[in-house]
Amino acid sequence: MRSRLLQLKNSSWAVSALGEQALLIKPKQDEVSLQLIHESCRIIGESSIPGVVDIIPAYESIAVIYDRVLNDLDSEIEILLKAFQYFSAENHSPQKHVIPVCYELGLDWEEVESHTGMKRDRIIQIHLAGAYTVAMMGFLPGFLYLSGLNEEIACSRKQEPRSQIPAGSIGIGGKQTGVYSLESPGGWQIIGRTPLSFFDVRKDPPTVVRAGDQVVFERIREKEFSAQRGDT
Structure with missing residues (x-):
């Protein structure tokens, strides 16, 4: 499966297609903290990326689900990258x-x-x-x-x-x-x-x-x- 690297939260993530309407994002480092997974999910969710209908965290990955077919992986990754570049993450206290x-x-x-x-x-x-x-x-x-x-x-x-x-x-x-x-x-x-x-x-x-x-x-x-x- 073809993948591409993406920088999120000062970490390298591998992004690949997960079927026709989803992306799978996995940190490249050996040990992944749940805090990193959850904070990255929050930022993706609050970035208002067009077409994103669900963000599903697991222990070592994030699935981003869309309401449309993803025809161009590179362009979707660029949208994610721009969202992170322009999003100013605030301190977040979990409920x-x-x-x-x-x-x-x-x-x-x-x-x-x-x-x-x-x-x-x-x-x-x-x-x-x-x-x-x-x-x-x-x-x-x-x-x-x-x-x-x-x-x-x-x-x-x-x-x-x-x-x-x-x-x-x-x-x-x-x-x-x-x-x-x-x-x-x-x-x-x-x-x-x-x-x-x-x-x-x-x-x-x-x-x-x-x-x-x-x-x-x-x-x-x-x-x-x-x-x-x-x-x-």
Whole structure:
């Protein structure tokens, strides 16, 4: 796949076509910080580049999605380059989200305790103490991949994924923790559930969380979980 180098945020990025209506941008350096990925996404988004309809960060790349076919890679890269040259980036403070979590609704405590060699209360204490960053969103709309998990409670995914995980479930998958925005199949170890919703197709935007935002967890009991959900 033909690619071209581009200078963004004082770093070299390789830009290549990703299908007919998208560009893939990857930093050339060996170690990529999430801060660099998220700040570059923000600048692209605020540069009002014609035809850009979505900007999707991953751990080591950015996909820029257009509403048109990209016939000339070089001209599209020039547009990106000019946008960065003329855009004056301001200091940006990420939004902070406090997510209530009911650990009593965890589905996989026995497996997590066995894997970590810790009691449930200690795992909860460590999980609550973490300061997390929204690394990216996917594999389903609004799913939050959160970096910053203490490796003491890292836990491998289930060998046999569940066919159904409730919306709002909070799990551990390897060295990450994450939030299931919708009911779906999945293989993460579920340690709790939040009453909050992180994706609603009826709203604009459908989610208020963005990659680069900060997250902390706050413990609630099952009675409060039901009250916040409006259960009768």
